[in-house]
Amino acid sequence: MTGKGYILSLVPIGGFFLCWQLFAHFGFINIALFPPPTKIFTELAALFHQEIAGHSVLLTHLIVTLKRLFLAATEGIIVGIVVGTFMGLSQSVYRFFDPIITWVMPIPGIAMAPLFIVWMGFGDPTIITVGAIATFFPIAYNTSTGIRSVDNQLVRAAQIMGANKARVLAQVYLPWAAVYIFTGVKLGLARCWRTVIAVEFIAAANWGLGYMIWDAAEYLSAGVVYGGIILLAAIFTFIEKGLISPFEKMTIEKWGMVRI
Amino acid sequence: MGDGEDLKSLQAKNKVSEIGQFIAPFLVFGLFWEIMVRSGIANVQTLPAPSMILHELYVLIGKKGVLQCHIYHSFYRLALGYVLAVVAGITIGTVLALQKDLRDMFSPVLSLLISVPTIAWIPVLLITMGLGDKTVITAVFLGGVFEITYSTIAGIRSVHQQQINAARIMGVRGLGLFFKVLLPGSLVSIMPALRLSIGYCWRALVGGEMLSAMIKWGVGKMIYDARFWNDVKVMLVGLIVIAFFGVLLDRIMLKRLEHETVEKWGMLVER
Numbered sequence: 001m002t003g004k005g006y007i008l009s010l011v012p013i014g015g016f017f018l019c020w021q022l023f024a025h026f027g028f029i030n031i032a033l034f035p036p037p038t039k040i041f042t043e044l045a046a047l048f049h050q051e052i053a054g055h056s057v058l059l060t061h062l063i064v065t066l067k068r069l070f071l072a073a074t075e076g077i078i079v080g081i082v083v084g085t086f087m088g089l090s091q092s093v094y095r096f097f098d099p100i101i102t103w104v105m106p107i108p109g110i111a112m113a114p115l116f117i118v119w120m121g122f123g124d125p126t127i128i129t130v131g132a133i134a135t136f137f138p139i140a141y142n143t144s145t146g147i148r149s150v151d152n153q154l155v156r157a158a159q160i161m162g163a164n165k166a167r168v169l170a171q172v173y174l175p176w177a178a179v180y181i182f183t184g185v186k187l188g189l190a191r192c193w194r195t196v197i198a199v200e201f202i203a204a205a206n207w208g209l210g211y212m213i214w215d216a217a218e219y220l221s222a223g224v225v226y227g228g229i230i231l232l233a234a235i236f237t238f239i240e241k242g243l244i245s246p247f248e249k250m251t252i253e254k255w256g257m258v259r260i
Numbered sequence: 261m262g263d264g265e266d267l268k269s270l271q272a273k274n275k276v277s278e279i280g281q282f283i284a285p286f287l288v289f290g291l292f293w294e295i296m297v298r299s300g301i302a303n304v305q306t307l308p309a310p311s312m313i314l315h316e317l318y319v320l321i322g323k324k325g326v327l328q329c330h331i332y333h334s335f336y337r338l339a340l341g342y343v344l345a346v347v348a349g350i351t352i353g354t355v356l357a358l359q360k361d362l363r364d365m366f367s368p369v370l371s372l373l374i375s376v377p378t379i380a381w382i383p384v385l386l387i388t389m390g391l392g393d394k395t396v397i398t399a400v401f402l403g404g405v406f407e408i409t410y411s412t413i414a415g416i417r418s419v420h421q422q423q424i425n426a427a428r429i430m431g432v433r434g435l436g437l438f439f440k441v442l443l444p445g446s447l448v449s450i451m452p453a454l455r456l457s458i459g460y461c462w463r464a465l466v467g468g469e470m471l472s473a474m475i476k477w478g479v480g481k482m483i484y485d486a487r488f489w490n491d492v493k494v495m496l497v498g499l500i501v502i503a504f505f506g507v508l509l510d511r512i513m514l515k516r517l518e519h520e521t522v523e524k525w526g527m528l529v530e531r
Binding site for chain 1: 281282510
């Protein structure tokens with residue numbers, strides 16, 4: 001983007017918030033439903049300074065959500081890569097799992113949540129399990145595609161040179177499939193994030209950003225709702241731009257494996 | 261023609277074995293599940309057997325006749341929200357693609373909006389638009405519109421300037437230019453987005469229906485209401501319906517649409 005473009009890009013966001021602030025100030029819009037940006041900010045700040053048992057309320061919500069995200073993503077990634085690898089290596093395993101993935105993947109996590117509430121109750125177990133399931137599918141699918149795309153000649157060459165099964169897997173299959181696995185992990189993380197927030201709406205007991213937003217919406221405290229959503233967008237942008245892209249640059253881009 | 265018949269019977273056989281392979285995992289899984297429940301290892305209350313779920317499906321469709329009504333309401337919301345998203349997305353996308361200054365202004369807004377999960381809009385909509393149909397339809401709309409806008413911009417920008425110039429010289433202007441040159445030229449990019457976004461819309465629909473308290477009908481609502489009675493059978497029927505239509509929308513409707521437009525016109529580059 002050029003310099004002029006960069007300045008222009010600030011106009012709509014700045015103008016939008018300015019208009020919002022002015023409209024709210026002069027009473028053109030209902031403050032209860034559209035609190036001005038300054039009020040959103042002060043409400044979030046109040047939540048940040050409010051303390052329960054010595055911990056900041058906002059920070060606790062945030063940490064609880066991030067912990068769930070981390071656990072769900074880790075479980076989903078590990079199981080997804082393992083199942084995906086077996087699917088890639090064995091035709092019969094692939095045939096068994098492929099239809100299941102095709103049919104279960106389009107079910108949104110929030111729709112599964114009531115079922116898991118019955119099985120596991122409110123709180124962490126349900127949220128983390130549903131999040132992990134949502135993460136699992138794109139990763140398993142992409143890993144199996146990656147493993148299946150490995151050139152057989154490479155495998156044979158490694159075998160001729162005396163590599164055993166574990167070595168072929170670790171040094172031929174997995175590096176080759178790394179690009180696919182990465183794509184899967186990226187998709188999976190986005191799904192995991194969405195699902196954890198959504199399931200927190202209905203299955204969280206007391207904590208979590210999703211719970212915070214939902215609770216605020218039920219009590220019509222619009223400031224916290226808007227503030228929470230801005231936080232969600234900021235956190236996800238940070239995860240995407242600040243964690244995933246550098247990692248990608250350090251690994252597969254450096255190895256020269258990204259095909260454009 | 262002996263050969264032709266052989267080929268046909270071979271194709272039929274392949275088809276049968278394909279379907280068999282497709283159903284097999286579900287049969288194995290279902291049978292295992294059924295045995296677990298019948299032998300009393302799993303609790304019938306929390307994990308009803310597949311046969312009971314099928315029976316519940318039959319009861320909901322045949323005896324009570326409520327499932328059709330849920331599905332009808334869901335599809336009404338989906339269709340309305342999706343059509344709005346397609347129209348708005350393509351219109352906004354076209355304008356932004358053609359006007360560089362506007363694009364520079366609004367592309368950061370777009371990338372910010374696209375990173376908010378659709379489900380997170382629902383609390384805002386519940387506050388501002390109430391707990392009814394309007395909220396759900398808007399959620400469906402928001403689920404699809406950004407993706408379509410994004411790919412319309414990419415698609416229209418990929419149309420060669422020469423083609424546009426050529427059309428202009430021949431006197432094609434305004435809407436004619438849009439429908440005859442820009443839209444067909446950008447369909448390669450728009451079609452996959454239409455497919456992706458109906459999936460997003462479907463997801464937003466289910467979430468919206470579950471969270472909007474004032475609506476009575478809808479597949480998402482059915483699942484959510486079943487929660488109050490811990491009625492696992494109804495929940496599982498709901499999940500089956502959601503999965504079924506999720507795949508159906510993706511596969512049959514939109515793949516076919518893609519086949520009949522982009523592929524037929526020979527515009528699909530080998531992927």
